[in-house]
Amino acid sequence: MFAKPLRIFSVKLFLLVLILFFLTQPAMKCRKDSGQNGFSFQHPANPVHVENVWAQSIDPPLKWPHEKSDLQPDPAVVFRKLPNGFRYVLMKNKEPKDRVSMHLDIQAGSMHESDQQQGLAHFLEHMLFNGSTHFKPGELIKYFQRIGMQFGPDANARTGFYETVYDVLLPTGSKESLSDGLLVMADYAEGALLLQSEIIRERRVVLAEKRDRDSASYRTFVSTLKFEFPDARISKRLPIGKERVIQAADRQRLKNFYDTWYRPNNMILVLVGDFDPKTAGLLIEERFSGLSPRASELPPPGIGKISHMREKVFYHFEKESGKTTVSIETMKKIDKRPDTLFFRRKSLPRKIANQIVQNRLSALLGMPQTPFTSASIGSGTFLQQIEYTKISAQCSAQKWEKSLQFIEQTLRQAFTYGFTLSELERVKMDFIAELDTAVKKATTRNSRALARNIISHLNNDRIFRSPEQERSLLVPMIQSLTLRKVHNTFKKTWDADHRLILVTGNADLSNDNTTPEKALRMALNESKNVKIFKPTEIKEVTFPYLPEPEEKGEVLSQKEISDLGIIEITFKNGVRLNLKKTDFAANDVRLKAVFGPGQSAEPENQSGLALLSEAVINESGLGRLERDEIERALAGKNTTISFSISEDSFFFNGKTVSKEILLLFQLLYAHIIDPEFREDAYRLVAERFRQRYLSLVRSIDGSMQLHGNRFLAGGDSRFGLPAYDLFKTLTLDQVRSWMEPYLGNAPYEVSVVGDFDVEAVREIASKYLGSLPLTQRVGTVDRSKILTFPEKQSFQISVSTQIPKSLVVIAYPSEDLWDMQRTRRLNVLADVVSERLRVKIREKLGVSYSPFAFNRSSRAYPGYGVFHIYIHVDPQKAEMVVSEVNKLTSNLVRSGVTEEEMKRVLDPTLTSIKDMRRRNGYWLNTVLSGSRNHPVQYNWSRTIMKDYASIKVDELDRIAKKYLNNKKAVTIIVKPAINSD
Numbered sequence: 012m013f014a015k016p017l018r019i020f021s022v023k024l025f026l027l028v029l030i031l032f033f034l035t036q037p038a039m040k041c042r043k044d045s046g047q048n049g050f051s052f053q054h055p056a057n058p059v060h061v062e063n064v065w066a067q068s069i070d071p072p073l074k075w076p077h078e079k080s081d082l083q084p085d086p087a088v089v090f091r092k093l094p095n096g097f098r099y100v101l102m103k104n105k106e107p108k109d110r111v112s113m114h115l116d117i118q119a120g121s122m123h124e125s126d127q128q129q130g131l132a133h134f135l136e137h138m139l140f141n142g143s144t145h146f147k148p149g150e151l152i153k154y155f156q157r158i159g160m161q162f163g164p165d166a167n168a169r170t171g172f173y174e175t176v177y178d179v180l181l182p183t184g185s186k187e188s189l190s191d192g193l194l195v196m197a198d199y200a201e202g203a204l205l206l207q208s209e210i211i212r213e214r215r216v217v218l219a220e221k222r223d224r225d226s227a228s229y230r231t232f233v234s235t236l237k238f239e240f241p242d243a244r245i246s247k248r249l250p251i252g253k254e255r256v257i258q259a260a261d262r263q264r265l266k267n268f269y270d271t272w273y274r275p276n277n278m279i280l281v282l283v284g285d286f287d288p289k290t291a292g293l294l295i296e297e298r299f300s301g302l303s304p305r306a307s308e309l310p311p312p313g314i315g316k317i318s319h320m321r322e323k324v325f326y327h328f329e330k331e332s333g334k335t336t337v338s339i340e341t342m343k344k345i346d347k348r349p350d351t352l353f354f355r356r357k358s359l360p361r362k363i364a365n366q367i368v369q370n371r372l373s374a375l376l377g378m379p380q381t382p383f384t385s386a387s388i389g390s391g392t393f394l395q396q397i398e399y400t401k402i403s404a405q406c407s408a409q410k411w412e413k414s415l416q417f418i419e420q421t422l423r424q425a426f427t428y429g430f431t432l433s434e435l436e437r438v439k440m441d442f443i444a445e446l447d448t449a450v451k452k453a454t455t456r457n458s459r460a461l462a463r464n465i466i467s468h469l470n471n472d473r474i475f476r477s478p479e480q481e482r483s484l485l486v487p488m489i490q491s492l493t494l495r496k497v498h499n500t501f502k503k504t505w506d507a508d509h510r511l512i513l514v515t516g517n518a519d520l521s522n523d524n525t526t527p528e529k530a531l532r533m534a535l536n537e538s539k540n541v542k543i544f545k546p547t548e549i550k551e552v553t554f555p556y557l558p559e560p561e562e563k564g565e566v567l568s569q570k571e572i573s574d575l576g577i578i579e580i581t582f583k584n585g586v587r588l589n590l591k592k593t594d595f596a597a598n599d600v601r602l603k604a605v606f607g608p609g610q611s612a613e614p615e616n617q618s619g620l621a622l623l624s625e626a627v628i629n630e631s632g633l634g635r636l637e638r639d640e641i642e643r644a645l646a647g648k649n650t651t652i653s654f655s656i657s658e659d660s661f662f663f664n665g666k667t668v669s670k671e672i673l674l675l676f677q678l679l680y681a682h683i684i685d686p687e688f689r690e691d692a693y694r695l696v697a698e699r700f701r702q703r704y705l706s707l708v709r710s711i712d713g714s715m716q717l718h719g720n721r722f723l724a725g726g727d728s729r730f731g732l733p734a735y736d737l738f739k740t741l742t743l744d745q746v747r748s749w750m751e752p753y754l755g756n757a758p759y760e761v762s763v764v765g766d767f768d769v770e771a772v773r774e775i776a777s778k779y780l781g782s783l784p785l786t787q788r789v790g791t792v793d794r795s796k797i798l799t800f801p802e803k804q805s806f807q808i809s810v811s812t813q814i815p816k817s818l819v820v821i822a823y824p825s826e827d828l829w830d831m832q833r834t835r836r837l838n839v840l841a842d843v844v845s846e847r848l849r850v851k852i853r854e855k856l857g858v859s860y861s862p863f864a865f866n867r868s869s870r871a872y873p874g875y876g877v878f879h880i881y882i883h884v885d886p887q888k889a890e891m892v893v894s895e896v897n898k899l900t901s902n903l904v905r906s907g908v909t910e911e912e913m914k915r916v917l918d919p920t921l922t923s924i925k926d927m928r929r930r931n932g933y934w935l936n937t938v939l940s941g942s943r944n945h946p947v948q949y950n951w952s953r954t955i956m957k958d959y960a961s962i963k964v965d966e967l968d969r970i971a972k973k974y975l976n977n978k979k980a981v982t983i984i985v986k987p988a989i990n991s992d
Contacts, residue, residue, distance in 0.1 A: 073098065073276060076474045079349040082484075085477040088465070089288055096276030097299045100465055101291055102283040104458045106595065107926040111181040111189065111284030112462040115196045118279065118470065119272035121250040122172045122312050130252015131268045133170040134217050134260055139177070140168075141209040144202030145194055148209050149854065156915035158182060158191050159922040162849075170250045172394060174470050180459060182922045184286030186294070193298045200278060201302055203269055205262045214257060215857025221251050222816050223860045223883050227331040227709070231515045238325040239342050239511065243315035245394065270306035275299070279469055283462040314396045317344035319509040324535075326527035327515040331812055333706025334384070335516035337415040338403035339422060341507040345398045350473045352484075357500075359488050361390055364501035366438045367430050368402070371421060371546075374639040377630060377695040382406055382413035384699045388422075390504050395472055400505055407698060408518040415514065415531075416538035426505055428545040429498030439489050440647030446485060448649050448668055449478035451598035517705065554644035555677040556635050557684060563774070564781015575949060577939065580773060582781035585758035589939040592769055595929045600672055600765035602652075602665035603940045604679055607753035609660040610729055611871040617745055618728035619738040621656045623696065624746045628654045630692035634685035638692075645674075652678045658729075659871035660941070661753055669766050673775055679761075680779040686754050693743040704735040711818045711883075711985045714810045719983050722806050723822055723877055725799030756786045762939035764931045798875040800824040802979040809988040817886040817986040821896050825876035825974050828868040831951050832958060836970045837866040837878065839962055842916035843908055844880065844975075847899055856895065858888050870941075878974055886986045893982055900975045907968040917962060924956055 073096055077084040084090070089101040121132045142148040155166045159182035168177045177199050181188045233249065240246040280299070282291055319342060348354055365388050372386040383404035390400040402422050406414040468475040476484075512531055514520070520527035565583040572579070580588040610621040632638040650667040652675070663682060667675040707713030721731030732738065761780055763772055802824065828834055844864035852862040859882045868876035884892050927933045938952045 076350050076469065076472050079472075080351045080474055082350060082352060082355070082474050082476065083480070084474050085480065087477065088475060089292070091292065091295075093275070093296060093300050093302075095300065095302055096274075097278050097280070097302055099280040099292075099295050099299075100282070100469075101288045102461060102465070103286065103288055104283050104456065104461055105285055106455045106457055107285075107929055109183045109285050110458060110926065111184045111192070111282060111286050112459040113179045113181055113192045113196065113284075114281045114462055114466055115177040115199050116279040116281060116466050116469065117175040117177075117273055118173065118277045120171045120173045120175050121248040121252070122244055122314075123272050124248060124252075124268070128256065128264065128268055129248065130217075130250075130256045131260060131265055132175060132272075133250045133252055134213070134257060135203070135265050135269055136168045136170045136175050136177075137213050137217055138205055138210065138265060139199050139203050141213055142204035142206050143198035144204070145198055148204075148206065149850075151195070152849075153915060154195075155179075156919055158188070159918045161919035161923065164923070165919065172245060172248065172250065174466075176466060181284070182919075184284055186287075186290055189282075189286060189291055189294055193294055196280060197298050197302075200273060200275075200299070201305070203266075205265050205269070207262050210260060210262060210265065212854070212857055214260065216853055216860060217257055218254065219853075219858060219884075220860040221254065221257070222885065224251055225814050225816065227329045227706075227814070231327055231329050231332065231336075234327045235325070235513065235515060238323075238327075238513070239340070240315070240317060243317050243344075244312060245314065245397075267306070270304075271309055274304040274306075274308065275302045276304075278302075279466075281462050281465055281469075283465065284458040314344065314394065317342060317397065319343070319511060321508070322510045322512065322532075322535075324512045324528045324531040325514070326520055326531060327513075328519060328521075328527075329516055330519075331706070331709040331814070332516040333704070333709075334405050334702040335408050335411045335414075335514065335518040336403055336405050337383075337411055337418065338401060338511075338513040338515075339415075339418060340399065340401045340511040340513065341505065341509060342397060342399050342511065343507065343509075344396055345392070347395045347472065348392075355484065356488060358391070359485065360492055360497045360500035361504050363435070363438050363442070363489070363492060364425070364430070364497050364504070365389060366441070367434045367497070368421065368425050368501075370434065370437070370642075371425075372404075372418075373642070375417070375421075377638070377689075377691040379691060379694070382410035382417060384695060384702065386418060400507070403513075405516075405702075407702060408516070411514055411518040412530075412534040415512070415534050416541070419535060419538040420541055420543055422505070423539075424543045424546065426502055427543060429501070430494060431546055431548050432494060433548050433551070434546075435492070435494055435497060437643060437646040439492070442489050443486055444647045444649055446478070446482040448598060450482050451668065452596065453478045455595060455597040455599075549643070552636060552640045552644045554636065554641065555674075555681065557677075557681055560680075560778050560782040562782055563777040564783070566777065566781070572949060575938070575952060577949070578769060578773075579942075580776070582777065584781060584783055584785050586776075586780045586783060586785070587758070587760040587943045588773070588776050588780065589760070589762040589942060590769055590772060591762075591764045591934050591939060592767060593765055593931055593934065596765065596931055598668045598766055599931060600667045600669060600675070600763065600767050601931045601935045602663070602667070602675055602679070602761065602763050603935050604663040604665070604759050604761045605660045605940050606757040606759045607661040609656050609871065610658050613729050614749070615728050617741060617749075618733035620741055620745060620749060621729075622732070623700070623738075623741050624750050625654060625656045626696040626699070627688060627692050627743065627746050628686070628750065630696055631687045631689040632692075633681050634687045637689070648674060650674045650678060652682065654682070658869065661750075661757075662940070672767055672772060676775045676779040680783075683754060683759070683783060686751070688743055688747045688750075690743060693746070697739065700738065701735070704732075704738070707732070708735075709810060709812050711810055711812065711814065711816055711987075714808050714985050715818055715820065715983070718808050719806070719820060719985065722801060722983065723981060724875070725801055727798055758785060759783070760940065760943045762935055762942075764935040764939065796872075798872050800875070800877070800979075801981055803981075805982045805984075808983065808985040810985060812987050815886060815987065817884050817889045817984060819880075819882045819884055819889050819892050819896070820981075820983040820985070821880040821893065821900075822981045822983070823878040823974055823976065824979055825866055825878045826868060827872065827874055827876055828870050829947075831947075831954075833970070834866070834868050835955075835959060836962060836966055837868065837876075837974065839913070839917060839920065839959070840908075840967050840970050840974075841866045841878065842920065843912060843967065844900070844903070846912060846916055847903065848880065848882070848896070851895065851899055852882060852892065858892060859884050889984050889986060893984070897977050897980075900971075900980075901977060904971050904975050908964050908971065910964055913962070913964055913967060917959065921956065921959055924959060928952075928955075 073092055075090050087102055092098050124132055140151050152162045155162055160166050165180040179192050181192045236246045368388045375381045383406040386404035388402040392398055402418050404414045404418050465475045512535055514531055520530050566580060567583050568581045570579045576591055578590040613621045630638060632641055648671060650671045652663055652665040655662055663679055665675045707717050717732050724730035825837055841864045848862035852859050862882040864880045866878045880896055882892055938948050942948045
């Protein structure tokens with residue numbers, strides 16, 4: 012099993028990932044069970060020359076990034092400016108069909124706040140959903156639902172350091188739909204009512220979100236940011252804000268921020284999707300031309316001082332973290348730089364060098380002498396004015412010194428000696444292959460992903476270019492790179508006048524003999540005295556290494572299901588092949604090979620064996636090739652395969668491009684014929700699980716995973732996780748003895764979906780799958796055991812944590828999956844309950860940020876299903892919330908579902924189904940896989956739209972009366988222990 016650890020031009024960066032994850036999350040989470048365009052675009056008549064770019068004004072008002080560069084933007088994108096400074100971007104795109112991704116990008120965020128405004132940018136984002144010119148308080152979300160959008164997936168917002176972005180995914184690209192979306196965006200731009208009564212109510216929601224964000228990792232992030240940027244504005248302007256400011260916020264303070272920064276020249280409207288650009292342009296100009304500033308303009312805030320000298324060390328202890336992170340960094344302030352040919356030439360060799368070092372770090376994983384369980388390197392520019400480098404590793408608390416020394420020596424080796432030719436050639440091939448693949452996939456890119464990419468480019472003053480433009484520019488650059496150039500660039504990148512050395516997490520460095528800071532310096536100085544050696548060329552490896560099967564398998568039957576475009580082929584050895592050719596995603600091919608009974612067959616006295624087996628197999632590689640050797644052998648390829656275990660099956664998941672289908676089947680064949688269970692992989696996985704347990708046991712949500720899910724299954728050992736003392740007794744031999752019989756003998760069902768030639772895949776499959784010597788001598792699993800739902804019981808889980816939040820789970824027994832009409836109605840009922848929870852628990856009571864309900868019906872266990880309600884709350888309000896939810900569900904059962912609320916949850920569902928049916932993943936995972944044993948799945952696909960559209964209120968009422976029975980409900984409260992240390 013393998014997946015390339017670092018994709019092209021992306022790096023694992025702790026700082027950036029945490030900022031994106033914790034600080035730009037949308038206003039509400041939703042949890043549910045993935046040429047030319049009619050406007051002529053004129054490029055600048057006089058292209059900017061590289062030698063002149065640096066002398067020009069870096070950030071003139073209202074200039075697009077490409078207007079400050081010698082690089083041209085994607086010609087399929089329309090860029091326009093209105094006389095008032097308002098800008099908009101249009102791009103016609105066909106996937107998903109008929110949908111339009113619309114975004115209002117306000118180029119102002121938490122960095123624009125004064126000391127007395129910390130948190131108001133984010134608070135204001137919330138308030139724009141609570142009353143505007145055309146929508147009374149409480150009406151906007153209902154409006155979204157009425158026009159076929161879901162709040163969360165289709166309509167949301169997020170606040171960052173320098174931007175606040177409002178998102179709408181329109182259900183169609185018609186003129187009427189565009190007008191609907193633009194009406195909302197115009198209200199966001201200038202129509203906020205900011206009623207004091209709504210501010211008081213929403214304040215509770217914002218504070219609930221602030222509590223939800225709190226975690227060991229977030230606290231570590233905040234402390235780290237203060238060390239990295241002690242004098243810079245960024246460490247003092249976290250978007251979630253200060254509680255004292257949130258508590259004091261009133262209409263005037265919010266309006267001051269709104270009027271100052273929500274001005275036309277700070278706004279960019281981005282539309283990508285299946286619409287007519289000319290129509291959209293006229294509608295935008297009509298709607299936004301009259302927009303004008305409402306307050307005097309202020310200069311944009313500076314980023315502040317960033318000035319590190321020499322070597323600095325930082326230590327932050329977080330007992331509730333499951334692991335320790337060690338890092339070596341540099342951070343310095345730079346001037347803003349335009350995106351030019353010069354800039355691209357400068358940054359490319361740095362990215363190549365990073366990937367080479369990343370490959371070295373990944374190769375070390377699992378080796379007996381390696382002390383860390385993951386590691387990464389990255390460098391680049393953040394927020395346009397911060398240039399950073401970072402190498403880091405995650406490890407157990409006891410191994411922080413060795414891990415720090417490992418990354419120091421890895422960094423010093425690359426800095427001193429550079430790289431080998433084979434390392435460079437491998438990365439070159441990977442980069443070029445991904446550029447080629449991006450070109451072939453361009454015609455069916457996702458509109459939302461494109462829109463977000465455009466916004467990211469604009470907010471970082473970078474030019475959005477087509478895959479073809481990028482390939483034409485970068486491939487010659489990549490091919491021309493030499494070892495000397497890459498090495499010199501790496502040295503220059505890391506040749507700073509300072510080093511930041513960080514140890515954070517659960518390593519307790521308190522010691523009477525020395526301080527943590529001295530301990531860090533001692534470990535680092537000791538490492539610097541270790542001699543490093545020049546890297547040597549590694550022996551070349553090749554794949555495939557197994558001989559090609561000599562004969563094709565005999566076909567017993569072939570059947571076409573014409574209305575679904577599916578072909579079924581059954582081979583004499585028992586292998587079933589399901590094929591569906593699609594045009595949803597160009598150059599995209601997905602494979603799923605299903606076999607065996609999955610976690611339902613986990614031995615009762617070996618709880619956790621499924622989780623362990625999945626991880627061990629993915630890390631072990633193949634019999635003749637270790638994981639890293641597979642990655643090296645597949646340099647320049649876009650084919651991956653991984654192993655997973657679900658409740659009712661084992662399966663391999665494969666992904667490839669159209670020209671590498673043969674390679675995908677060769678990989679699958681090797682994993683079936685020549686699997687391996689390596690001791691090194693077992694050790695690595697065991698240590699990762701130990702770190703995971705340490706985190707879960709001190710986490711509210713983690714403790715629900717550990718204990719709550721098993722409780723809801725009547726204590727069945729296949730649910731939740733066992734105690735760590737039991738888990739750590741599981742052995743590699745147990746993994747091998749459980750998995751080997753299924754891998755080599757079970758009858759496989761292999762499904763392939765995507766952009767491929769049907770006859771070619773049939774021929775390849777007949778050779779590599781039809782010829783497999785499967786004995787099929789695998790015992791069956793008795794699934795007759797009925798799981799016992801613990802009706803009418805309560806369960807309180809105490810967690811040793813200092814994080815002041817609780818989780819309330821109210822669960823009702825439902826049913827298994829196989830009556831699909833019933834399952835669909837349970838799903839719609841869960842949406843109705845989620846909507847009522849939003850109104851009552853979030854909007855009216857303000858005690859939870861994101862309450863939600865969902866139904867989970869089992870495929871593997873007869874009669875078993877659970878209807879869940881999840882609510883994160885203040886620990887002191889947990890009991891009150893339980894009482895309110897009981898009232899809510901009782902009222903629903905007593906009074907029933909209204910026509911209006913059913914329509915509001917059903918219309919967005921029908922829109923999402925339309926999108927879902929144009930995804931390869933839907934056909935692969937929901938329709939084809941498992942269809943040999945359950946051919947009814949075909950009929951589910953035929954009826955899904957019609958059946959959902961036919962749902963009536965009285966059906967939901969009957970389902971609610973049957974299943975939302977508070978006399979059978981289970982209540983689980985997970986809360987901090989009273990005396991948590």
